[in-house]
Amino acid sequence: MIFSRMIIVLSLAVFSAGLAAQNLVVVADTLHVGNGERHAPGVVVIEDGRVAAVGPADSVSIPEGMERIEVPVATPGxxxxxxxxxxxxxxxxxxxxxxxxxxxxxxxxxxxxxxxxxxxxxxxxxxxxxxxxxxxxxxxxxxxxxxxxxxxxxxxxxxxxxxxxxxxxxxxxxxxxxxxxxxxxxxxxxxxxxxxxxxxxxxxxxxxxxxxxxxxxxxxxxxxxxxxxxxxxxxxxxxxxxxxxxxxxxxxxxxxxxxxxxxxxxxxxxxxxxxxxxxxxxxxxxxxxxxxxxxxxxxxxxxxxxxxxxxxxxxxxxxxxxxxxxxxxxxxxxxxxxxxxxxxxxxxxxxxxxxxxxxxLGIADRVGSLEPGKDGDVALFDGDPFEYTTRVLGTVINGVRVSEVAR
CATH class of the missing domain: 3.20.20.140 (Metal-dependent hydrolases)
Known part of the structure; x- marks a missing residue:
């Protein structure tokens, strides 16, 4: 099982005129895909800023050398x-x-x-x-x-x-x-x-x-x-x-x-x-x-x-x-x-x-769920996203970690 605390082996991306797409893996105790599916635990693989693979942790192959974020809960951005x-x-x-x-x-x-x-x-x-x-x-x-x-x-x-x-x-x-x-x-x-x-x-x-x-x-x-x-x-x-x-x-x-x-x-x-x-x-x-x-x-x-x-x-x-x-x-x-x-x-x-x-908004081909081919946008939580005491632990956009602030 994944630890309930978040383990981050990823530095905060520089907030600049543009963000270069990045390769990383998000591993969550509970992953909400956004299309009604959930995996516990689940994995999202993001390559070149887009979702390359998503599914149960024991069925998704994680490429070697990819940066990794582990969280209790993850959802689409x-x-x-x-x-x-x-x-x-x-x-x-x-x-x-x-x-x-x-x-x-x-x-x-x-x-x-x-x-x-x-x-x-x-x-x-x-x-x-x-x-x-x-x-x-x-x-x-x-x-x-x-x-x-x-x-x-x-x-x-x-x-x-x-x-x-x-x-x-x-x-x-x-x-x-x-x-x-x-x-x-x-x-x-x-x-x-x-x-x-x-x-x-x-x-x-x-x-x-x-x-x-x-x-x-x-x-x-x-x-x-x-x-x-x-x-x-x-x-x-x-x-x-x-x-x-x-x-x-x-x-x-x-x-x-x-x-x-x-x-x-x-x-x-x-x-x-x-x-x-x-x-x-x-x-x-x-x-x-x-x-x-x-x-x-x-x-x-x-x-x-x-x-x-x-x-x-x-x-x-x-x-x-x-x-x-x-x-x-x-x-x-x-x-x-x-x-x-x-x-x-x-x-x-x-x-x-x-x-x-x-x-x-007519952008469901890009965002809204974590499915292959869509933008690598992920919200990271330390618990149920809708619980009052849960904090947002960070945000990923186009495969780049754009926030590490716990809110």
């Missing part, structure tokens, strides 16, 4: 389904808060990659808690607040960190997009929806003109409309932060009307519309389990929602979301743990922060 880290900073001061531009209600042209800071302290904080991949960018608060990206939680430059430079457009319906937040913000729900519908119609007209070769000669390029054309063409989903049941229905109607790919985010009332969401085939990036449920939009939020959506076969993942005040981010590991007393099984809780987000 965790994935944060939606965040603003890298744009929102830990200091909570104007100079490190780029997640929301308040000058306009419609700004699909804003690129998260132009503001993302891979060296932000909050990115490191998530990395130290086993989170290896984040879907982050412009957060909710205006009708369309900008673009999102997918990044690994390591790398000293944007190019080294980013996996998908543009994943989606971030939109908001309901209270958060109204009440005059910006000079052009609407004051009511019907006005905000009318503004969004009008912008989608303009994008459709722009697309038709572009397809007919008219835009270059008849007018200048419009970066915002071009981003919305990508939504109408199905290249980018529209991630809509929405909580109240009637606002969720509005988002579903808009998606049907314009034929775009919709991802619901937040969705406090999702458990009231399980049949409707299931019929629409729309995934949900559910709110943090322990979010601050203040305000009328959140009055129906429930600790049981994630498990109920999973039981209904709806694609769902947990997000760290957006905190208006410090610490500015949550840790999805803890949010997933809170689903266990409220109906979720261990495998479901792990799915919410591994394969669940990987599938919704």
């Amino acid at each position: 965790l994935i944060d389904g939606r965040s603003v880290v890298g744009l929102a900073g830990a200091k909570n001061q104007p100079h490190d808060q780029d997640q929301l531009e308040r000058s306009d209600a419609m700004q699909p042209e804003l690129r998260a990659i132009d503001a993302y800071n891979p060296r932000e302290r909050l990115v490191g904080w998530l990395r130290e808690h086993g989170i290896t991949t984040v879907h982050t960018g412009h957060g909710p608060g205006e009708i369309i607040s900008g673009q999102t990206l997918i990044a690994k939680t390591t790398g000293g430059t944007v190019d080294a960190a980013v996996v998908e430079p543009v994943f989606a457009l971030s939109a908001t319906l309901g209270d958060a997009s109204t009440r005059g937040h910006s000079r052009s913000s609407p004051g009511s729900r019907s006005k905000s929806v009318a503004m969004l519908r009008q912008q989608l119609i303009r994008a459709d007209e722009y697309k038709a003109a572009r397809d007919n070769g008219e835009t270059s000669s008849n007018g200048p390029r419009d970066l915002g409309l071009e981003a919305l054309v990508d939504v109408l063409d199905g290249k980018l989903p529209l991630v809509v932060e929405v909580h109240r049941h009637n606002d969720i229905m509005t988002a579903l109607r808009l998606a049907e009307e314009f034929g775009f790919r919709l991802i619901l985010a937040g969705a406090s009332d999702a458990h009231l519309l399980i049949d409707e969401i299931s019929e629409a085939g729309v995934p949900v990036l559910i709110h943090p389990t322990m979010m601050r449920g203040r305000g009328p939009e959140y009055q129906n939020f429930s600790f049981t929602t994630a498990a109920r959506l999973l039981d209904a076969g709806i694609p769902v993942a947990l997000q760290s979301g957006y905190e208006g005040y410090v610490p500015k981010t949550r840790v999805v590991l803890f949010e997933a743990a809170m689903t266990l007393p409220y109906g979720a099984s261990f495998d479901q809780a792990l799915h919410l922060i591994t394969m669940g987000p990987a599938e919704i």
Whole structure:
């Protein structure tokens, strides 16, 4: 048996502009593969940054000379389904808060990659808690607040960190997009929806003109409309932060009307519309389990929602979301743990922060489980990942040990 303490024969990789893929072996008393399989003990062999072999310790051949990490428990690297880290900073001061531009209600042209800071302290904080991949960018608060990206939680430059430079457009319906937040913000729900519908119609007209070769000669390029054309063409989903049941229905109607790919985010009332969401085939990036449920939009939020959506076969993942005040981010590991007393099984809780987000974000061929060919991303623990007293002992990304801090 492997000792309950961790034996590390591996020096911490230098955090630089990029991380060279590394060869190593992770041996765990209990290895959770992320696809429902577990091995006790289990082994993951990582070569050139990718999983080469995984399985029970007595059936996996470990190449000689490979560096070795031994831990009580290992899981796939965790994935944060939606965040603003890298744009929102830990200091909570104007100079490190780029997640929301308040000058306009419609700004699909804003690129998260132009503001993302891979060296932000909050990115490191998530990395130290086993989170290896984040879907982050412009957060909710205006009708369309900008673009999102997918990044690994390591790398000293944007190019080294980013996996998908543009994943989606971030939109908001309901209270958060109204009440005059910006000079052009609407004051009511019907006005905000009318503004969004009008912008989608303009994008459709722009697309038709572009397809007919008219835009270059008849007018200048419009970066915002071009981003919305990508939504109408199905290249980018529209991630809509929405909580109240009637606002969720509005988002579903808009998606049907314009034929775009919709991802619901937040969705406090999702458990009231399980049949409707299931019929629409729309995934949900559910709110943090322990979010601050203040305000009328959140009055129906429930600790049981994630498990109920999973039981209904709806694609769902947990997000760290957006905190208006410090610490500015949550840790999805803890949010997933809170689903266990409220109906979720261990495998479901792990799915919410591994394969669940990987599938919704379209990156399940790279991350989400420890299977041959996938990225060598591993979270290391000294016990059950969802136990309150368990510590994260380190994180491996692309076969490189990027954290040894015990959290």
